[in-house]
Amino acid sequence: MTSVNFNAGATAALQTLRNINDSLDKTQNAVSTGQKVSSASDGVAYWSIATTMKSDNKALGAASDALAVGSAKVDTAYSAVDSAIDVVNEIKAKLVTASESSSDKDQIQLEITNLQDQLSSIGQAASFNGENWVVAGSQTQGTVVDGFIRNSSGGVQITTATYDISTYAMFDSIQANGAGTGGILGAVMTIALTSTMTQGQIDDYMDTVETALSSLTDSGAALGAMTTRINLQSDYASSLSDAIDSGVSGLVDADMEEESAKLSALQTQQSLAIQSLSIANSSSQNVLRLFQ
Template sequence: MTSILTNNGAIVALQTLKNTNKMLGITQREISTGKRINTAADGSAIWAVAKTMETDRDAFKTIQQGLNVASKVVSTAVENANGIVDDLKIIKDRLTASSNSDQDVAKNWDEISELIDGIKAKIDSSQINGVNLLNTGGTGGDPATQYTVLASLDRSYGATTTGHTAIVVQSQDFTTAVYDKLAAWTKPTTSKAAEALISGAVDHAVDATTGKVTSTVTADTDTSVEALIEFSINAAAKLGAKQHRIEAQEKSVGQIKDNLTSGIGALVDSNLEEASARLQALQTQQQLGIQSLSIANQAPGAVLALFR
């Protein structure tokens, strides 16, 4: 039935054209923004998950930056600790040379004094942003002997809050354990005094029967160069282990951050090839819809022919 009051064909054509135009607008926005889910209205569940993942990703990015700085702080301490070990080995060599009676003890001591000053400089300069791991009071933390760096966030399934993991680096007191003891040394004036600084005061005895010379350490060895070398090697090893852990954690956090970025993209990013094909189809549907509406609007006019 044809009616000049109600044009059902035009109503249907108009509704179809409106839906096509709506989908065309969504597709055009998807292509221009590159996102399939832009707001909660586009898909509230997916949008909420993606936003949570975005906050975690941004947090991991900050954590990675902090780990990068921490790695530099610890590596600086390790490099200076290794340098101190090398200096102490040279000091031991010079003391060993001075323990021979044909050596000039005073000249060797001049070089040793310079090395001791160099060790002090290495300890004092071993800092980044004020954090010095070769001094027990140099971390600025609470306690001042610990340097704490955030290592990761831990989110349990379904939880709305996160826990965290931290890496704690204990500072090594090179000032007290090494430099202060070196500074307390008395300048040796004899080969025996130089020998005593290597591993402690030494008494020599000659066996009357065999003529064999035996040496006995008779004084406390905490201040000997061998004890200082042992402390420095152990301290450098501890710091080196922390450096390796921090660098490994930085790499792991970077991978997690990248995986989160990929996951977010999988949830909200647009498939541009698919969107492009959909756009062309919708543009065709729009043209057909316009033509269909035009045809439907012409139908009532045909009624006039019945009255001619």
């Protein structure tokens, strides 16, 4: 039966066209954005996971930047310790020279004094971004941000690497006159040769220097170990970031080959649906011929 009030064929054709247009809109959005899930409405579960992981990856990138700053602080401190070892070795050599009975100990002390001033200068200059790990001051630990993690319960945590400044500092403080005091090198700074000094006293100074060298070596080793940890963590953070990016891509990125094929098919279906709707609409016009 043909009715002028309701065209069932046109209604069916219109519904089909609407469905095709909805699918075409989604496919065109996927092609233009490169994502099959670009909003929560496209897939709540995948969108939620991807949003969280993108946020975590950004935090991980910030932690990697902090690692670079931390690496610079460690390198600065290590350079100071390494230079200090060279200077203390020079002081050691001067004390050996002073052990010769015919040596001029007063002149040797002038050289040692200059070397002591150099140690103070090294300690004072070893500052990066306002932090000096070789002059303790009020510091007890140096801290470097080395990671960002999310635990199994969903909580987040910033991880850090620490350096024991109170144990490994070259000096406790730098006095107003620029001289370093306390710390690993405090006793070295008190060395003062005189022409009347005995060999036993010089030997005591030698023991002082050896103790300082041993402590400086421990300090350098601690800084070296920290550098290794920072480098390993930096490499791991880079790999982890790539893995997260890959995982997020698998969740939300569109398969462009598939979307391209789908787009062509939907465009063809759209053309056919439009023609079908046109045919369905024109069928009702045939009723007029019955009255001619």
